[in-house]
Amino acid sequence: MLLLDGKIASAAVKAALQAETQLLVQSGKRAPHLAAILVGTNGASETYVASKIRNCEETGIRSTLVRLESDVQESVLLAAIDQLNNDPGVDGILVQLPLPKQISEQKVIEAINPTKDVDGFHPSSAGKLVQGLSTFIPATPYGIMLMLEYFNIETKGKHAVVIGRSNIVGRPMSILLSSNQQRGNCTVTICHSQTPNLKEICLQADILVAALGRPEFVKADMVKEGAVVIDVGITRVDDATAKKGFRIKGDVAFAEVAPKTSAITPVPGGVGLMTIAGLLKNTLQAYKQNA
Ligand code: GUN
Numbered sequence: 001m002l003l004l005d006g007k008i009a010s011a012a013v014k015a016a017l018q019a020e021t022q023l024l025v026q027s028g029k030r031a032p033h034l035a036a037i038l039v040g041t042n043g044a045s046e047t048y049v050a051s052k053i054r055n056c057e058e059t060g061i062r063s064t065l066v067r068l069e070s071d072v073q074e075s076v077l078l079a080a081i082d083q084l085n086n087d088p089g090v091d092g093i094l095v096q097l098p099l100p101k102q103i104s105e106q107k108v109i110e111a112i113n114p115t116k117d118v119d120g121f122h123p124s125s126a127g128k129l130v131q132g133l134s135t136f137i138p139a140t141p142y143g144i145m146l147m148l149e150y151f152n153i154e155t156k157g158k159h160a161v162v163i164g165r166s167n168i169v170g171r172p173m174s175i176l177l178s179s180n181q182q183r184g185n186c187t188v189t190i191c192h193s194q195t196p197n198l199k200e201i202c203l204q205a206d207i208l209v210a211a212l213g214r215p216e217f218v219k220a221d222m223v224k225e226g227a228v229v230i231d232v233g234i235t236r237v238d239d240a241t242a243k244k245g246f247r248i249k250g251d252v253a254f255a256e257v258a259p260k261t262s263a264i265t266p267v268p269g270g271v272g273l274m275t276i277a278g279l280l281k282n283t284l285q286a287y288k289q290n291a
Contacts, residue, residue: 001258003265004264006270006272009146031061032286034061036064039068040068040100049096066080074103081111085111132179140168146274146278160177161191162188163211164211171190177207207230210251213251219253234249234271235251248267254267
């Protein structure tokens with residue numbers, strides 16, 4: 001069994017990015033610039049955003065964090081986005097999700113200028129992805145593709161099963177894996193909460209992507225011998241014996257599933273790190289297209 005180690009794969013992606021930003025700055029150009037908006041103080045969101053900013057620093061990407069109170073009015077958030085849209089010194093904008101109830105996530109996603117949409121959530125970016133056009137690929141599916149590339153996982157002709165149909169992971173993942181491109185050309189099945197025979201379908205998967213957000217949902221009896229398993233789950237599960245009071249659990253019961261697989265991502269230390277690598281790559285791409 002090959003451990004698809006996100007630390008190793010993301011370090012390679014980040015080293016290449018860092019070399020590129022260093023060359024830019026040495027040649028007198030400004031550094032790429034990511035602006036992140038964080039609304040409220042959700043613990044997981046705080047951690048993700050802090051990690052994104054730290055990784056920007058490590059790769060020579062400038063970052064700005066805009067913090068808004070959890071009771072902020074939607075109009076104030078939209079105005080903050082507009083300001084960043086109109087700032088020629090900002091290349092990429094991300095608004096960390098989820099957002100408080102008084103704010104429409106869809107409105108916020110659509111307010112971001114598609115040329116700065118480094119999360120790839122704007123309908124314009126999603127539409128381009130569907131049509132096989134160059135665009136910003138949502139960071140998690142992008143990171144998974146980078147990981148498959150790094151570990152040279154063959155996808156052509158394979159049956160990929162994706163559990164989850166979110167706009168952030170499942171849907172774009174299914175499109176990338178079925179696309180006529182490098183690390184694509186799979187036959188893809190998407191499963192979701194209304195799929196009756198989920199276990200039987202998962203058992204047919206050469207590549208199984210679990211992105212449903214239910215801790216340890218995928219058990220050994222759902223996985224074919226020799227399958228490649230990609231675990232997108234990162235749920236905080238209360239655990240009084242853990243230092244922080246919780247543990248991070250994936251969507252896959254790793255201990256029982258791993259021995260059956262040919263390759264599997266760990267949680268933590270797998271897809272999460274690749275998500276950040278994907279975001280950083282999108283930011284550099286935005287800079288190249290806009291600066
Ligand atoms: N919340 C969970 N995943 C993501 C992501 O990739 N981007 C943003 N902005 N919010 C998220």
